[in-house]
Amino acid sequence: MTPTPQKRILLGLTLEELTTVVTELGMPRFTARQIAGWLYDKRVSEIDEMTNISKANRLLLSEHFEVGRSLPITSELSRDGTRKYLFRVRSGGLVEAVYIPEKDRATLCISSQIGCKMDCLFCMTGKQGFRGNLSAGEILNQVLSVEESPKLTNIVYMGMGEPLDNATNVLSSISVMTASWGLGWSPKRITLSTVGVRRGLERFLGETTCHLAVSLHNPFHEGRLELMPAERGMPLEDTLRMIREADFTGQRRVSFEYIVFEGVNDSLQHAEELARLLRGIPCRINLIPFHQIPGVPLRPLTAQGMERFKGWLEARGYVTTIRTSRGEDISAACGMLSTKEQMAGGASQASH
Template sequence: MDQDTRIDLKNFTLEELTEFLAGMGKERFRAGQVMRWMYHRLVDDFDAMSDLSKVLRAELHQRARISRLTPEATEDSRDGTRKYLFRLEDGETIESVRIPMDDNRATLCISTQVGCAMGCVFCHTGSFGLVRNLTPGEIVNQVCAALADGPVNNIVLMGMGEPLHNLDNVVKALQILYMPQGLDYSPRKVTLSTAGLVPQMQELGKRVRVNLAVSLNATTDEVRNRLMPVNQRYPLQQLMAACRQYPLHAKKRITFEYILIRDVNDSDQDARRLVKLLHGIKAKVNIIPFNEHSASEFRAPTEERISRFQGYLLDHGMVAIRRASKGQDISAACGQLKGKLTVSPPAQESERNSARPDRSQGKGKHL
């Protein structure tokens, strides 16, 4: 099938769409009209935009299109977690996860790349390598698709890929998410997680407002080098300095994600080093016990170690939360559903959806 070469309006901010329509000789207010159809009403057909003239709709058909994502496969957990697999226009696939929260609220974890280049040893997505960056439209369309299943209250950029490795497209996607004519999310409701790309962290803080989460997972460079190769470029001293310089709004904290792994980073000494490492940073620590799986050498910490680790942080005045795992009866960690479907023929989709649980850790971020 020939690829549609018309301009995808989902990649435009309001300013860019205004400029595009001005180039067609159209009034500035038309951009807001089109935006509201795309994002407030989730319309992807120009013919449905009834407050546009037939002439304008015909011209838009000739020059532009509105992309969308439809799940190719989903998996539903007993706890209400839903995993989506989306196939992109070039045939590549990405994942998103809808996570039920308290009070009938939902958080959506979205991807920013096809694959990932960071190579974290506990992350299943890293086994695919980096294929390409997602466009702003592909990032935002994950949210649009999930909205078909009900409201999404919070968005976390913690799925496949390193968001700051795709900084320009991620910033533009955030701008679309925040625009009143777009999806109209408050920056307070959106969190971006990074493995620690220090220069991009500094640039992010200058360009857009977003809650920051840092995948930390170790208290020494030796251990973090082993778990996360990015640490060899930006070791802990540089990473902590960047966190101290990151612009935080009132009452906000940087979230530090810490996957607790038996006999690797779960000792009393690690807890003491973590308190010292985060001194002077408005921080919250999410403790994520490692989920064992056959492909990994790592093991889950004992309940006693988890309690001692968390207790030490709490006793020293830190905000430390044990992250509850959700979706464990489905392929909920990053890359699992993609991995299953990549090796399974389409005709076996029903068999895949009822497959036995896969408890690979994935990134350990959103679940």
């Protein structure tokens, strides 16, 4: 028996793409905007719920498409209120998203790939290897399907994967998220983190006005290369040149993420070189505590050491913050996302 080919997914399609769909199916062009309204405003899960579209056209649409919404298969709550969600995507792979509540904001950290190619020494996601890119719909499904979705105020592309290694789908998801016919979010509520994928960064800087966070972690080329193999093909020097040439007027911001490791990147010389490298770029430096992961010979810096490093940077004129660690008890903190164990165990428990 010939297997039925998978239906295409509507979630994640832009208004232009939806217009192509309805035109090809012989429907009126205005149907595209109706579908967008059902997907992104009313957030339906089934085509049959799109009641202002004729029954005949809903049936026709259903022959070729499905909405593409899926609920998380598990969730885990931290002592500090952080909640980690596990999603199974269409390929069968698993990805995690993390909800982080704060006094004045409700942030969702979303994934863009199953695993990651970058293989940063300090990151659990890279240790599981790379299993594929998420579609725009699979990225948006995380935003729409977590329990806290209605109260989200901020989205950060800082979960599993390197977002700009999947630039086309990530940029499509941002387009839907920020469009008036989509989710209608302000770009200023969205931040994307990258190690500095050149072609993807060019597109991100040119096609969006969302905030940028650069994973830096060591200002010296050799030191960064030891932590981040991507430095070989995507040197920090190139990334900084692109940022200097980009338009960061208005409210758009750039920040630099710096996980601090004891005895590795925490000296006065590191602070001085970091200050020299970033001179002339209006930015914030976020210092991040390291979370110990198995088999990695890196150690976290003490709280006193973090404050000392922060002081050196502030003395050189940089706005510097020490990021509060969230969700460490459920392996939801920076660098700890990995579905390796769930993949091995074939996580199949229901959402709770």
